[in-house]
Amino acid sequence: MLKKVVWEMCVRLASDVVKVCVTGAAGQIAYSLLYSIAKGDVFGPDQPLCLTLLDIAPMMGVLEGVVMELNDCAFPLLREIIPTADEKVAFSGVSAAFLVGAMPRREGMERKDLLAANVKIFKSQGQAIDQFANKDIKVLVVGNPANTNALICSFYAPSIPRENFSCMTRLDQNRAQAQIAARLGVRNDAVENVIIWGNHSSTQFPDVRHATVEISPGKRIPVYDAVKDDNYLKNEFVTTVQTRGAAVIKARKLSSAMSAAKAACDHMRDWWIGTQDNKWVSMGVVSPGVYGIEKGLMYSFPVRIQNKTWTIVEGLEINEFARKKMDATAVELKEEKDQAMDICKA
Numbered sequence: 001m002l003k004k005v006v007w008e009m010c011v012r013l014a015s016d017v018v019k020v021c022v023t024g025a026a027g028q029i030a031y032s033l034l035y036s037i038a039k040g041d042v043f044g045p046d047q048p049l050c051l052t053l054l055d056i057a058p059m060m061g062v063l064e065g066v067v068m069e070l071n072d073c074a075f076p077l078l079r080e081i082i083p084t085a086d087e088k089v090a091f092s093g094v095s096a097a098f099l100v101g102a103m104p105r106r107e108g109m110e111r112k113d114l115l116a117a118n119v120k121i122f123k124s125q126g127q128a129i130d131q132f133a134n135k136d137i138k139v140l141v142v143g144n145p146a147n148t149n150a151l152i153c154s155f156y157a158p159s160i161p162r163e164n165f166s167c168m169t170r171l172d173q174n175r176a177q178a179q180i181a182a183r184l185g186v187r188n189d190a191v192e193n194v195i196i197w198g199n200h201s202s203t204q205f206p207d208v209r210h211a212t213v214e215i216s217p218g219k220r221i222p223v224y225d226a227v228k229d230d231n232y233l234k235n236e237f238v239t240t241v242q243t244r245g246a247a248v249i250k251a252r253k254l255s256s257a258m259s260a261a262k263a264a265c266d267h268m269r270d271w272w273i274g275t276q277d278n279k280w281v282s283m284g285v286v287s288p289g290v291y292g293i294e295k296g297l298m299y300s301f302p303v304r305i306q307n308k309t310w311t312i313v314e315g316l317e318i319n320e321f322a323r324k325k326m327d328a329t330a331v332e333l334k335e336e337k338d339q340a341m342d343i344c345k346a
């Protein structure tokens with residue numbers, strides 16, 4: 001009898017473990033990301049995890065060091081770590097994947113300059129996800145150009161719903177939120193419902209027309225009314241967020257990593273656990289043709305999430321200024337999509 005109870009407990013424990021894949025696991029974003037995932041920041045403080053860590057063969061030595069450090073953290077939730085250079089091993093039975101592994105840009109480059117180098121990684125990983133991952137896997141693409149890589153990844157994984165692929169614009173959302181909070185001298189979390197529309201690139205449109213801020217306890221007003229400076233919100237603010245990645249590279253000589261890892265955690269946590277009440281978050285998802293954005297583009301929209309399913313916040317008023325910005329970033333995404341398809345078919 002006791003044997004049976006112990007056996008049942010073991011089976012339950014094993015089936016409760018969620019398998020999560022992180023690619024680019026020997027790189028700089030992963031170094032921060034793995035710590036937060038293993039600690040329980042993303043899938044919850046009671047969720048046991050198995051981590052599969054994918055990187056390329058020459059990085060296996062470095063990855064061994066990362067595994068040693070993960071082990072040395074003695075995380076209670078971390079039940080198994082599988083380092084590998086084999087996509088089949090990395091994606092088999094996986095329920096959530098952070099696709100980080102890709103070349104980062106250097107000073108003077110645009111993110112789309114990485115297309116030729118990176119897009120084939122996402123074709124290959126899409127094919128592996130299609131074959132080996134769980135069909136309800138949630139895929140977050142971080143590697144740049146993130147929107148187009150996510151689109152390609154989903155294209156080559158036709159057996160997985162397209163809604164299960166997303167790309168990260170949460171870092172842009174966090175940046176926008178932090179800029180407004182600093183301007184108004186309030187806490188970062190006092191600012192809500194900032195939107196990032198479009199591409200994770202210098203054409204993105206950070207939009208605070210629908211955002212609100214708690215300026216004193218219990219008093220929430222529109223950001224436009226609190227800032228009282230249309231010129232700043234339409235120009236300097238927009239440009240600062242659009243070019244923040246380049247500013248970090250210029251200063252650090254490396255692209256953002258700590259903030260990117262934090263944003264990846266925010267994105268996946270909200271997808272897994274859901275968003276609160278009336279709050280929106282921005283994520284790049286496949287356009288269903290709303291807000292005049294061509295169906296099928298991987299475009300960042302404001303979404304609400306329940307039961308691991310995102311829904312675009314619809315019905316927001318779009319003025320002429322916003323329309324132009326939203327269309328310009330869609331044009332860039334269309335160009336990237338066509339270029340990426342050509343590269344993948346060659």
Ligand SMILES: NC(=O)c1ccc[n+]([C@@H]2O[C@H](COP(=O)([O-])OP(=O)(O)OC[C@H]3O[C@@H](n4cnc5c(N)ncnc54)[C@H](O)[C@@H]3O)[C@@H](O)[C@H]2O)c1
Pocket residue numbers: 023024025026027028029030054055056059100101102103104105121141142143144145146168169171172200255256257260
């Ligand atoms: N979407 C965003 O907001 C955002 C933010 C920051 C960085 N990024 C992008 O994330 C990517 C990673 O940045 P990083 O700073 O960690 O770079 P990094 O160079 O430090 O690490 C990248 C890792 O990916 C690995 N890799 C390369 N090809 C691979 C493949 N086929 N499979 C698995 N792993 C592979 C490399 O060996 C390396 O270990 C870059 O493309 C960067 O531009 C995106």
Ligand SMILES: O=C(O)C[C@H](O)C(=O)O
Pocket residue numbers: 104105111144171244245246248255256260
């Ligand atoms: O800007 C980059 O190339 C890295 C990343 O996409 C960022 O926004 O910081």
